[in-house]
Amino acid sequence: MNFQLTKEQEFVRKMVREFAVNEVExxxxxxxxxxxxxxxxxEKMAKYGLMGxxxxxxxxxxxxxxxxxxxxxxxxxxxxxxxxxxxSAHTSLCCWPIFNYGTExxxxxxxxxxxxxxxxxxxxxxxxxxxxxxxGQQTTAKDMGDHYLLNGAKVFITNGGYADxxxxxxxxxxxxxxxxxxxxxxxxxxxxxxxxxxxxxxGICASSTTELIFxxxxxxxxxxxxxxxxxxxxAMSTLDGGRIGIASQALGIAQGAxxxxxxxxxxxxxxxxxxxxMQALQFExxxxxxxxxxxxLLIYRAADSKDKHLPYGPQAAMAKLFAAxxxxxxxxxxxxxxxxxxxxxxxxxxxxxxxxxxxxxxxGTSEVQKLVISADIxx
Amino acid sequence: xxxxxxxCAKQVPDTNVxxxxxxxxxxIRDGVPSILNHDDANALEEALKIKDQYPDTHITVVTMxxxxxxxxxxxxxxxxxxxxxxxxxxxxxxxxxxxxxxTLEAAIRKIGEYDLVxxxxxxxxxxxxxxxxxxxxxxxxxxxxxxxxxxxDKNLKDITVQxxxxxxxxxxxxxxxxxxxxxxxxxxxxxxxxxxxxxxxKKPIHVWNAKDIGVDLTTVGLEASPTxxxxxxxxxxxxxxxxxxxxxxxxxxxxxxxxxxxxxxx
Numbered sequence: 001m002n003f004q005l006t007k008e009q010e011f012v013r014k015m016v017r018e019f020a021v022n023e024v025e026x027x028x029x030x031x032x033x034x035x036x037x038x039x040x041x042x043e044k045m046a047k048y049g050l051m052g053x054x055x056x057x058x059x060x061x062x063x064x065x066x067x068x069x070x071x072x073x074x075x076x077x078x079x080x081x082x083x084x085x086x087x088s089a090h091t092s093l094c095c096w097p098i099f100n101y102g103t104e105x106x107x108x109x110x111x112x113x114x115x116x117x118x119x120x121x122x123x124x125x126x127x128x129x130x131x132x133x134x135x136g137q138q139t140t141a142k143d144m145g146d147h148y149l150l151n152g153a154k155v156f157i158t159n160g161g162y163a164d165x166x167x168x169x170x171x172x173x174x175x176x177x178x179x180x181x182x183x184x185x186x187x188x189x190x191x192x193x194x195x196x197x198x199x200x201x202x203g204i205c206a207s208s209t210t211e212l213i214f215x216x217x218x219x220x221x222x223x224x225x226x227x228x229x230x231x232x233x234x235a236m237s238t239l240d241g242g243r244i245g246i247a248s249q250a251l252g253i254a255q256g257a258x259x260x261x262x263x264x265x266x267x268x269x270x271x272x273x274x275x276x277x278m279q280a281l282q283f284e285x286x287x288x289x290x291x292x293x294x295x296x297l298l299i300y301r302a303a304d305s306k307d308k309h310l311p312y313g314p315q316a317a318m319a320k321l322f323a324a325x326x327x328x329x330x331x332x333x334x335x336x337x338x339x340x341x342x343x344x345x346x347x348x349x350x351x352x353x354x355x356x357x358x359x360x361x362x363x364g365t366s367e368v369q370k371l372v373i374s375a376d377i378x379x
Numbered sequence: 380x381x382x383x384x385x386x387c388a389k390q391v392p393d394t395n396v397x398x399x400x401x402x403x404x405x406x407i408r409d410g411v412p413s414i415l416n417h418d419d420a421n422a423l424e425e426a427l428k429i430k431d432q433y434p435d436t437h438i439t440v441v442t443m444x445x446x447x448x449x450x451x452x453x454x455x456x457x458x459x460x461x462x463x464x465x466x467x468x469x470x471x472x473x474x475x476x477x478x479x480x481x482t483l484e485a486a487i488r489k490i491g492e493y494d495l496v497x498x499x500x501x502x503x504x505x506x507x508x509x510x511x512x513x514x515x516x517x518x519x520x521x522x523x524x525x526x527x528x529x530x531x532d533k534n535l536k537d538i539t540v541q542x543x544x545x546x547x548x549x550x551x552x553x554x555x556x557x558x559x560x561x562x563x564x565x566x567x568x569x570x571x572x573x574x575x576x577x578x579x580x581k582k583p584i585h586v587w588n589a590k591d592i593g594v595d596l597t598t599v600g601l602e603a604s605p606t607x608x609x610x611x612x613x614x615x616x617x618x619x620x621x622x623x624x625x626x627x628x629x630x631x632x633x634x635x636x637x638x639x640x641x642x643x644x645x
Contacts, residue, residue, distance in 0.1 A: 007450075007453065007580070008576050008577055008579075008580070011453070011454065011457060011571060011576045011579075012573060012576055014454075014571075015457075015570050015571040015572075015573070015576065018570055019570050047572075048570055048571075048572045048573065049572045049573030049574050049575075050573060052573075053573050057574060057577075057578075061574075062572070062573035062574040062577065063573070063574050063577040063578065064573050064574075064576070064577055068573070072573075
């Protein structure tokens, strides 16, 4: 057992911290207010290898590991949760399933551009009537001999409006339930494939969340990802990894709110004393820090298991459940410790509290995480 | 033939977080993170820009310091440098600028061939700006300090630099081999890249002691240093500044002018 980061992982934190503070933080409040996708930041992230962290150099990745990837999303989210989820959805939900389930041709075709950040990825599973009940897919893919014909719609798709490559689930055989789902690679510009409504959200306002609409989209056979009927497995294993990303986002949000609160408490005086000198408030901070550290350990352990090709699904679910609850707890307390100022947009904790909430919902709600964890207990 | 650049870099305490012991006037280094000296990062960045344009370019970063200064070399390699040299030996500890430049001169001579030696103007922990120029003198190289703009001809021999002065600048042409010292206006240093971080440990890092570089031991270290810091202190605060207030910018500007004239500043 070793709780020390490697030299490389330490450097990743140092590098992404510097990048985030210089390039991401200055935009965070504005892009949140304007609901603007930070295209320019994504280009910079691409240049420094942040869009392909946990993939080997041979397929065009940055050659890092999943702990480094978790640190990357954490450090980006520490200053801007929207930027963090752009990286997380792209890496975990689009690049990873292609890397893991793709044919050699698919990997050669898609990974170099995705991992270098020239192209952006997204993932389409959720439908209006298939959220937590992911098996209730209504999007269909009909085998037409030389191609599949896709019809249906997806909702709440992160990166939707800006992605070039999409991993999409559709029913190829309704009679088989979850074993009738298959996954496909779609490309922006495929005939009949369009982007629908952009959601107006409570938080992570600078990330793009859209509908995907498929109207008689002809998908060539070589864009089937994995085997026919394997889509549910592709989706569930992808989400296992995605949870490490979102848990890291939640951790980053919590750490960010904590850090600005420490600074605030050292400066703010009431009753002739700094807030940082008041024991009741110090104890609040001690609780917050303890939860943050516990979340971090859960996440890094899940990421380490993934790197070592050990089972990590329940670990990732526990990490995501706990980190998301920590993000909500810490940001809510951070606003409280800022008093009235914390409720205004002049201080970042207001945005952080709004951003934190989504981490309890997407990539599986907290309730879904409990399903995954309890299924493992009583298997 | 590949263009060869040597970048001199120093690992320094992060002055943003450092505290000074008010009694002794010395830096409290405990728990203070070490960073790549800012001006040295500018020197490395300019070298990397040459390499971006001419990928054959070979960049060696040389530093002197304790064993943990290897981290600084790894950082430079992760940014894109090709090779690192750490001169680490108790015998060179406590060196002043003269003794330090003796050590670095010997290390650079051991590295051998080079077309350009690039250093930062000065280190944020000592602020002397002496080591770069001393190295140039000892290596008998033409030198330009305070470089704020740099360009190199396609022949990789003719260099044009702009040298910052207090009240203007000089444009100077010189030929390689030569030595330059960089200031922050020269460029914005790049970050490490993720792939750079994961390949840095595969690049060569040489750790040399005083014997390896063949430096005369009577010219290095604390004993051999002709200068000594006999006292350092924090200057007394100058007192509160004056805040000028007014309803319009014009009004405030006027007050400022009156104040400056009264003090014979203008």
